[in-house]
Amino acid sequence: MNREEALDSIKANVENANLVRHMLATEAIMRALASGLGEDEEEWGLTGLLHDIDVELTEGDMHSHSKLGADLARELGANETVAHAILCHNETQGIPLETKLDKALFCADPLAGLITAATLVRPDKKLAGLEVGSVMKKFKEKSFAAAVNRQQIAQCSEIGLELDEFIELGLEAMKGIADDLGL
Numbered sequence: 001m002n003r004e005e006a007l008d009s010i011k012a013n014v015e016n017a018n019l020v021r022h023m024l025a026t027e028a029i030m031r032a033l034a035s036g037l038g039e040d041e042e043e044w045g046l047t048g049l050l051h052d053i054d055v056e057l058t059e060g061d062m063h064s065h066s067k068l069g070a071d072l073a074r075e076l077g078a079n080e081t082v083a084h085a086i087l088c089h090n091e092t093q094g095i096p097l098e099t100k101l102d103k104a105l106f107c108a109d110p111l112a113g114l115i116t117a118a119t120l121v122r123p124d125k126k127l128a129g130l131e132v133g134s135v136m137k138k139f140k141e142k143s144f145a146a147a148v149n150r151q152q153i154a155q156c157s158e159i160g161l162e163l164d165e166f167i168e169l170g171l172e173a174m175k176g177i178a179d180d181l182g183l
């Protein structure tokens, strides 16, 4: 599977433009992580890109979410490493994180959410002027974007990153595709 095929499948299964943007943001963070950790950028990027492909299909059923996504990824030709990372990014499945890819997706997904939320409360709603310190402040402010799981983000330590490093990497990655994100 190449990126274009993954995007075609996303277009076929996801209507919500913001959900597509969330997957693009997660893809960008995953690529940056792979690059920083010397891992496979294509593989990690595709994992981020596809991770929520089943969200509309599963209609909020958290027991199906990510199971179906992993199946769809396999159908597209993803390997078991990618499918496993997608499967266990949803905590409801109760599947332990095993590989570095599992751990990376698990913390990159909510970081994409936190950075997006921190951008949308800016007067200009643009990523360009957003700084690491502001995102860190929002991270600590528990009532802000309360649905974003801070503990999950903090698990970046499991892949050897300090929180501020991780936020900086994620922020730069998302700034790099700001136009695609509409931010």
Ligand SMILES: [Fe+2]
Residues within 6 Å of the ligand: 022, 026, 051, 052, 109, 110
């Ligand atoms: Fe997600």
